[in-house]
Amino acid sequence: MPNAKLKHYIHLHLLVFIAGFTAILGELITIGSLALVWYRMAIAGILMFLYIKIVRLNIKITSKAFWQFSAAGVIIALHWITFFEAINQANVSIALAMFSSGAFFASFIEPIFFKRRILAYEIIFGLFVILGVILITSSEMGYINGIILGLLSALFSTLFAVINGRFIERYNATIISFYEFISGVVFLTVFILLTGTTFNSEFFTLSNSDWVYIFILASVCTAYAFIGAVEVMRYISPFTVILSYNLEPIYGIAIALILFPETEKMSSQFYIGAILVLVTVLLDAIFKNYKRRKQKVNSIPN
Numbered sequence: 001m002p003n004a005k006l007k008h009y010i011h012l013h014l015l016v017f018i019a020g021f022t023a024i025l026g027e028l029i030t031i032g033s034l035a036l037v038w039y040r041m042a043i044a045g046i047l048m049f050l051y052i053k054i055v056r057l058n059i060k061i062t063s064k065a066f067w068q069f070s071a072a073g074v075i076i077a078l079h080w081i082t083f084f085e086a087i088n089q090a091n092v093s094i095a096l097a098m099f100s101s102g103a104f105f106a107s108f109i110e111p112i113f114f115k116r117r118i119l120a121y122e123i124i125f126g127l128f129v130i131l132g133v134i135l136i137t138s139s140e141m142g143y144i145n146g147i148i149l150g151l152l153s154a155l156f157s158t159l160f161a162v163i164n165g166r167f168i169e170r171y172n173a174t175i176i177s178f179y180e181f182i183s184g185v186v187f188l189t190v191f192i193l194l195t196g197t198t199f200n201s202e203f204f205t206l207s208n209s210d211w212v213y214i215f216i217l218a219s220v221c222t223a224y225a226f227i228g229a230v231e232v233m234r235y236i237s238p239f240t241v242i243l244s245y246n247l248e249p250i251y252g253i254a255i256a257l258i259l260f261p262e263t264e265k266m267s268s269q270f271y272i273g274a275i276l277v278l279v280t281v282l283l284d285a286i287f288k289n290y291k292r293r294k295q296k297v298n299s300i301p302n
Contacts, residue, residue, distance in 0.1 A: 008235040015228050016244050020251030022221045023092045024259060026084040029213045031206065033084040034195075036214070037077055038188040043218035044226075045181035051227065052178060059175050069176055072163050073183030079156035082149045090146020092256035093264050096249035097136055097274040098150025100281055104129035105158040107284075113162050121287060128280040135273030140266065173230040181222075246281050249274070 029036055052059055061069070086095035107122035137147050167176050189199075197203065206214070253274070256264040 005235070008232055011228065012232050012236055012244050013247075015225055015232065016247050017251050018221050018225050019245065019248040020096075020253075020255060022217065023083075023087060023096055023252045024255055025213050025217045025221065026087045026095075027092050027256070027260065029210055029217070031210060033081050033088060034188065034192055034197075035203065036084055036217075037080045038185060038192065039214045040080065040218045040222055041073075041077060041181045041184040041188065043215065044222040045178060045185060047219055047223040048174065048178045048181060048226075051223070052174060055174075057172060057175060059178065061171070061175065061179070065171065066179065068163075068167070069179035070183035070186075072160060072167070072176075073180035074187045075156055075160045075163070076180055077184035077187055079153050079160055082153040082156060086146045086149035086153055088146075089149055090140075090143035091263050092260070093253050093266055093270070093274070094136075094140065094143050094146045095150045095153070096252045096256075097270070097277060098133070098147055099154050099157065100246075100249045100274070100277045101129050101133055101151060102154040102158040102161075102281075105155050106162065109158055109162050113166065122284070125280050125284045125287075129277050132273040132276035132280065135276065136270050139269035139273070174227060177226045246278070246285060249278060 026036070031039075083095055083099065086098065104126045107118065107126050110116070111118050133147075133151070137144070140147065164176065192199075253264070
């Protein structure tokens with residue numbers, strides 16, 4: 001049904017828009033990155049648990065799977081901390097532009113996990129990403145801390161995505177996310193305590209606007225977005241979903257320019273570098289899809 005297909009495409013781009021809006025919330029929320037991610041994962045974990053109870057999912061897993069999910073939860077926590085701290089140290093545009101470099105890291109991480117050789121075109125695309133990052137860095141040296149944190153965020157995000165790609169072959173995505181959120185909260189709780197911060201009344205005293213933004217972040221941009229992304233893949237090809245999510249930085253930077261014109265307006269060299277990174281990422285996804293289809297055609301017996 002064309003109308004049903006259109007509905008799923010609209011849903012997909014709503015999810016991409018929500019992903020881009022996550023960075024905007026990071027700019028609006030006034031608390032530190034550690035506390036922000038702790039709240040995000042704690043509230044999302046609770047909401048995910050309620051969803052599991054409503055749909056009556058069996059959450060029993062092996063001890064091996066538990067520790068694997070826990071490691072992934074620590075990685076996604078580190079991704080979010082470095083991402084939001086990149087926004088604090090620089091701005092939304094810098095954080096999202098650096099986040100786009102994840103495809104470059106994937107070119108080297110995927111072969112390790114899936115035990116395949118590094119492909120020549122991945123190296124070429126990687127060099128273009130490096131060139132884009134160099135253009136951005138050389139034009140915005142005042143934001144060097146944010147740039148480094150943004151690159152670390154992209155590295156953690158790619159590592160998390162590759163690991164989750166292995167998990168999703170054997171486990172339910174909602175259950176995976178639930179254990180990852182809970183383990184992330186435990187990790188952050190220990191880390192926060194080690195920094196000398198205590199979970200006293202001051203820690204839980206937030207402004208009304210922060211509470212609203214954090215709840216939107218945890219519910220809409222995390223719990224709903226995770227479940228929605230899995231659901232939409234039932235009706236739209238994984239390639240289209242991945243390609244669409246590469247538009248996240250474009251959506252996020254565009255929203256940031258509208259909402260924060262004074263802090264988000266960057267040099268022309270920044271936008272040249274950012275466009276180079278984004279176009280390379282899109283070409284990489286298109287080329288991978290072409291190669292995948294070609295391999296399927298060649299594998300069909302005559």
